[in-house]
Amino acid sequence: MIRLGSTNALFFRANLALSMVSVALQTVLLVTVWRAVYSGHGQVAGINEADAVSYAVIAMLLWHIALPWQLSSIPDRVREGTVATDLIRPIGVVGQSLLQAVGATVGAIPGVMVGLAVAFAFGGLEPPASTGALGGFLLTAALGWSIAAMLNIAVSMVAFWTTDTRGPFYIYRAVASFASGALIPLWFMPTWLRPLLDALPFGLQVFAPLQLWHGQEPIGRLWAVLATQLAWLAAAAAIVALVSWRALRKVVINGG
């Protein structure tokens, strides 16, 4: 299933090449725009230009793999009725989707590498604050990806009730992109909004790992971040289990 996910992502060469071009273009734009925003300002909310630019690039790349344009294959398979064949496998629908998400992430690695290379070439990439910060970043980014993958599947499973998931998907994507810090770093959010954003799981997917990378979160706080992520991962898994249990009891197979 992992191989299936990655093969699916890598099979169409033209699409792969275009997505790499798209990532490169986004990287160049982010570096340019954030430098323009900082022009004439030394620091904003305690963050210097180099950190802000580097944050914007890595956040975009993390988001590129955590929130793909297709959350999972579930909505398409429900609409076509082919989900029937997923339900007769020795691995459940959730397990299949998770493995395919791992594969899709592997398939997104070339795009991420291009983004990092372009950012490095443009001088828009800051190294991690320390070796410990790099380790903390990798660990928390992996857990953040897991939380995102679980939530993506939970939202995808709305298809069992509504068939068309575009409505819930747009709301989820808008909220998650904003609250994760993928669009604007949470450092720049108004003080009154931060407690609300911190109470959601999205900041743990992008902002928390990048805080560690840039040394904005002391490495001593790593265990607290990991504990919060694990708690959210357990909660997301429970949500997925509940949603899938309800979905599989009311499943209707389209197309006879």
Next chain:
Amino acid sequence: MIEVVELVKEFRKPQPTTGRLAGVRQLWAPRRTVRAVDQVGFAVERGEIVGYLGANGAGKSTTIKMLTGIVVPTSGTVTVNGLVPWANRKKHAYNIGVVFGQKTQLWFDLPLRVSLETIRDLYRIGAADYVSRIDEFDEVLQIKDFMDTPIRSLSLGQRMRGDLAGAMLHRPQVLYLDEPTVGLDVVAKQALRDFIAEQNRVHSTTVMITTHDMDDIEQLCRRIVLIDRGRVVYDGDLSSLKRRYLPFREVVITPGANADTAYIGAKHADRLENADGTISLRFDPERTSAAAVIAQAASTADIADLHVNEPKLEDVVRLIYAEAER
């Protein structure tokens, strides 16, 4: 192998809404209950091939979906090889293979080889078993010719052959086929039937097939379960079904050039004059024989040609579906 007792499936559907803002009002429209499967019961022994027949919307596919564990019934029980399908989905998966004629289990954008290797990994089939089964399937299905072609580029016949290979790769004890030959040409249909018959003969695979192609049934099935509006209306062998619904046979006679057709007839046979000039002598095989009818007819007039019409399953099913529509 398969035990089905008083199986019921009801769906709740909103009442259709028309007029202004129908789409919005539909959200809180009163719901009606539609019973798709109604107290269905039967048992299938290991190694049987059973035809599960019915008109469109009779409840065939819904039954198959409950037997495979895809859909949870409203009430009733099903056990397949001792397992309740929807309660033991993962264990049950190793027991069953399924082919849906109208939807593929293969991954649309990827080559057949990738789909089959994914199925191999999902069911933890050893490398040697995988290779030997592909070789075995290839003898009848000839799948090696298109192993590296993406599924979307295959013809329907090739895709169905790939689907059947995918369904049987883990050597399930039960194979469900939901309209497997729909839209196929005669050569592709025959390849599928040969493969199913061989799997049944060699591995005692239990097969349950829904189809509208009566040749599938005549060639493969010894037993038929007929369903109408969610209820079983017949469960028995093929010849008894024909006897029950078409209890007569016909001798069709082409009279000689100078024959006086008025005298052509036979005892215990009804005489029908056909538009093409032939004469049908319809008789009940329990009262007289075809030989007796032919002998008597030949003694009454000069006969140029004759043949015996056996009752066709297609005629039987047409009769039953027409009754159901009335």
